[in-house]
Amino acid sequence: xxxxxxxxxxxxxxxxxxxxxxxxxxxxxxxxxxxxxxxxxxxxxxxxxxxxxxxxxxxxxxxxxxxxxxxxxxxxxxxxxxxxxxxxxxxxxxxxxxxxxxxxxxxxxxxxxxxxxxxxxxxxxxxxxxxxxxxxxxxxxxxxxxxxxxxxxxxxxxxxx
Amino acid sequence: xxxxxxxxxxxxxxxxxxxxxxxxxxxxxxxxxxxxxxxxxxxxxxxxxxxxxxxxxxxxxxxxxxxxxxxxxxxxxxxxxxxxxxxxxxxxxxxxxxxxxxxxxxxxxxxxxxxxxxxxxxxxxxxxxxxxxxxxxxxxxxxxxxxxxxxxxxxxxxxxx
Amino acid sequence: xxxxxxxxxxxxxxxxxxxxxxxxxxxxxxxxxxxxxxxxxxxxxxxxxxxxxxxxxxxxxxxxxxxxxxxxxxxxxxxxxxxxxxxxxxxxxxxxxxxxxxxxxxxxxxxxxxxxxxxxxxxxxxxxxxxxxxxxxxxxxxxxxxxxxxxxxxxxxxxxx
Numbered sequence: 001x002x003x004x005x006x007x008x009x010x011x012x013x014x015x016x017x018x019x020x021x022x023x024x025x026x027x028x029x030x031x032x033x034x035x036x037x038x039x040x041x042x043x044x045x046x047x048x049x050x051x052x053x054x055x056x057x058x059x060x061x062x063x064x065x066x067x068x069x070x071x072x073x074x075x076x077x078x079x080x081x082x083x084x085x086x087x088x089x090x091x092x093x094x095x096x097x098x099x100x101x102x103x104x105x106x107x108x109x110x111x112x113x114x115x116x117x118x119x120x121x122x123x124x125x126x127x128x129x130x131x132x133x134x135x136x137x138x139x140x141x142x143x144x145x146x147x148x149x150x151x152x153x154x155x156x157x158x159x160x161x
Numbered sequence: 162x163x164x165x166x167x168x169x170x171x172x173x174x175x176x177x178x179x180x181x182x183x184x185x186x187x188x189x190x191x192x193x194x195x196x197x198x199x200x201x202x203x204x205x206x207x208x209x210x211x212x213x214x215x216x217x218x219x220x221x222x223x224x225x226x227x228x229x230x231x232x233x234x235x236x237x238x239x240x241x242x243x244x245x246x247x248x249x250x251x252x253x254x255x256x257x258x259x260x261x262x263x264x265x266x267x268x269x270x271x272x273x274x275x276x277x278x279x280x281x282x283x284x285x286x287x288x289x290x291x292x293x294x295x296x297x298x299x300x301x302x303x304x305x306x307x308x309x310x311x312x313x314x315x316x317x318x319x320x321x322x
Numbered sequence: 323x324x325x326x327x328x329x330x331x332x333x334x335x336x337x338x339x340x341x342x343x344x345x346x347x348x349x350x351x352x353x354x355x356x357x358x359x360x361x362x363x364x365x366x367x368x369x370x371x372x373x374x375x376x377x378x379x380x381x382x383x384x385x386x387x388x389x390x391x392x393x394x395x396x397x398x399x400x401x402x403x404x405x406x407x408x409x410x411x412x413x414x415x416x417x418x419x420x421x422x423x424x425x426x427x428x429x430x431x432x433x434x435x436x437x438x439x440x441x442x443x444x445x446x447x448x449x450x451x452x453x454x455x456x457x458x459x460x461x462x463x464x465x466x467x468x469x470x471x472x473x474x475x476x477x478x479x480x481x482x483x
Contacts, residue, residue, distance in 0.1 A: 008334045012169045022253035026269055026288070048407065085209065085310045087269040087286045089252040091411040092344035108348055108409040110434055112271055112286045118312020120286050125409045125434045125442050127348070149407045151440020173330045183414035187430055187449070246370065246471045248430040248447045250413040273432055273447045279473020281447050 014095055014105055014132065017139045022088040025160060030075060033160055034068035038133060041065055042143035045161060048126065051147045068160075075159065084113040086123065086159060101134040102142070109146075111161060124150040124161060175256055175266055175293065178300045183249040186321060191236060194321055195229035199294060202226055203304035206322055209287065212308045229321075236320065245274040247284065247320060262295040263303070270307075272322060285311040285322060336417055336427055336454065339461045344410040347482060352397060355482055356390035360455060363387055364465035367483055370448065373469045390482075397481065406435040408445065408481060423456040424464070431468075433483060446472045446483060 001009070017036065024032040037043065044058035062068050088111050095105040106129050113123040126148035133142040146161045162170070178197065185193040198204065205219035223229050249272050256266040267290050274284040287309035294303040307322045323331070339358065346354040359365065366380035384390050410433050417427040428451050435445040448470035455464040468483045 004331060004335075008331060009165060009169060011334065011338075012172065013165075016172075019253050019255060022269065023255045023267070026253060085286075087252075087271060087288075087310070089250055089269065089271065089411055091409075092341050092348060094341060094345045106345070108344065108411065110409060110411065112283065114286055114310035118310070120283050120311040122283070122434065122442050122444070125407075125436055127409075149409070149436035149440070150442040170326060170330060173333065174326075177333075180414050180416060183430065184416045184428070187414060188428075246447075248413075248432060248449075248471070250411055250430065250432065273444065275447055275471035279471070281444050281472040283444070 010097075010103075011093070011095070013139055014103065015093065017132065017141075018090060018093070018107070021141075022090070026085075026087055030072045030159065033072060034065050037065050037068060037141045037144070038135060039065045041068070041141060043068060043141075043146075043160075044144075045146040045148065047151070048147050048149050051145075071160070082116050084115050084123075087112045087114075088161075090128070095132075103130075103132040103139070105130040105132050109161070122150075124148050126150065126161075171258075171264075172254075172256070174300055175264065176254065178293065178302075179251060179254070179266075179268070182302075183251065187247055187249055191233045191320065194233060195226050198226050198229060198302045198305070199296060200226045202229070202302060204229060204302075204307075204321075205305075206307040206309065208312070209308050209310050212306075232321070243277050245276050245284075248273045248275075249322075251289070256293075264291075264293040264300070266291040266293050270322070283311075285309050287311065287322075332419075332425075333415070333417070335461055336425065337415065339454065339463075340412060340415070340429070343463075344412070348407075348409055352394045352481065355394060356387050359387050359390060359463045359466070360457060361387045363390070363463060365390060365463075365468075365482075366466075367468040367470065369473070370469050370471050373467075393482070404438050406437050406445075409434045409436075410483075412450070417454075420453075425452075425454040425461070427452040427454050431483070444472075446470050448472065448483075 021036055041064060043062040045060040046058040050057045062071065088109060090107045090109050093107045095103050098104055106127060109128055110125040111123040112120060114120040126146060129145040129147060131142040132139050182197055202225060204223040206221040207219040211218045223232065249270060251268045251270050254268045256264050259265055267288060270289055271286040272284040273281060275281040287307060290306040290308060292303040293300050343358055363386060365384045367382040368380040372379045384393065410431060412429045412431050415429045417425050420426055428449060431450055432447040433445040434442060436442040448468060451467040451469060453464040454461050
């Protein structure tokens with residue numbers, strides 16, 4: 001296989017991971033979300049302002065997959081009267097091979113949500129900064145940093161971004 | 162060809178179909194829209210609420226390509242004073258081979274429209290649920306279900322989603 | 323390589339160019355933006371209305387890469403108190419080989435911006451009409467026409483679209 005072809009195939013595999021991530025969240029299959037991470041993983045949601053200034057103060061922080069699963073259980077048990085529908089969109093994917101099994105991947109995201117009353121608006125825009133690792137089951141997230149631009153972020157009962 | 166390569170090529174062909182669909186609608190080439198369906202096809206626009214509850218009450222329903230062509234003719238003849246510009250965006254593509262010639266494909270969509278006064282806003286977000294079939298001319302839609310989140314949907318004179 | 327495979331690889335290379343374009347602008351690496359054009363290039367931002375009527379009145383017009391670099395320097399020197407964050411999203415890519423080294427490429431775009439106060443909204447939607455040319459360093463923009471739908475366009479100190 002030529003290097004261009006290998007690169008193309010790698011891009012395809014990364015997009016497949018990203019699309020599975022989006023589809024799990026937006027189809028309310030939250031239980032599938034932690035499965036896209038390795039056990040020893042890291043997930044945070046952090047304001048761009050803090051990230052720019054190297055001031056780590058994430059609004060959500062999980063440093064292993066068990067915490068991700070706990071979060072899903074909390075969301076399922078929470079009594080959310082007004083559950084909105086989310087739609088994730090990504091663009092501008094960039095990736096870089098750190099070695100054969102580790103990738104650094106970034107992309108823009110925007111989440112559009114629709115309230116139960118049927119009102120659609122932009123929920124949040126920002127940038128994903130991902131470390132992706134090769135496993136026996138395919139590529140998985142080693143870490144995912146969700147760096148958001150939008151200031152209004154509902155953390156307590158929000159679905160993952 | 163390896164299975165990974167075949168899968169990649171299939172994804173490429175499906176995205177090509179999806180992009181042609183979007184480009185036809187957003188470039189006001191409505192006449193090209195029915196050509197992306199087989200003759201014995203099915204197209205509907207249905208609220209997510211109804212789809213979730215298994216209560217079929219589509220706001221638009223066509224069960225063959227002739228009905229799609231009729232719809233285009235109606236749109237062309239309609240006296241629309243304020244014709245907006247639409248832009249479709251898709252993300253989170255998932256597909257599954259039902260057999261060699263039949264694919265189930267889903268994705269998020271958002272349509273952004275701009276009025277003649279130049280105001281841009283979100284028109285509608287939702288999810289495509291497509292059956293895609295192999296033909297002598299390439300992949301075509303066997304069925305396309307447009308399941309929308311947004312409640313405000315103008316049906317009478319709206320372009321296809 | 324089969325024609326389908328060649329086409330797939332070409333699409334991959336074009337998307338890679340487009341993603342680099344987006345990432346440069348949205349990551350505030352403006353200096354990388356002119357590098358994606360050939361020296362003898364053309365860049366304009368023009369309202370859809372004018373483009374539809376064949377009435378060329380671009381709000382921004384550069385006809386070589388030096389003008390693009392000058393524009394970046396102006397932006398860097400400008401005293402912008404309220405610098406927003408931009409996120410570009412594209413969809414509906416279409417491309418056509420004019421010859422082995424020249425491609426016509428179009429796609430939808432939407433730019434979402436977030437003010438320093440953290441308010442996120444749609445900044446501008448429209449369509450890219452690109453001429454892409456093969457160089458020793460890979461594909462580059464020979465021309466890029468940004469045809470926008472949205473009327474509210476801030477030109478003086480705006481980042482490129």
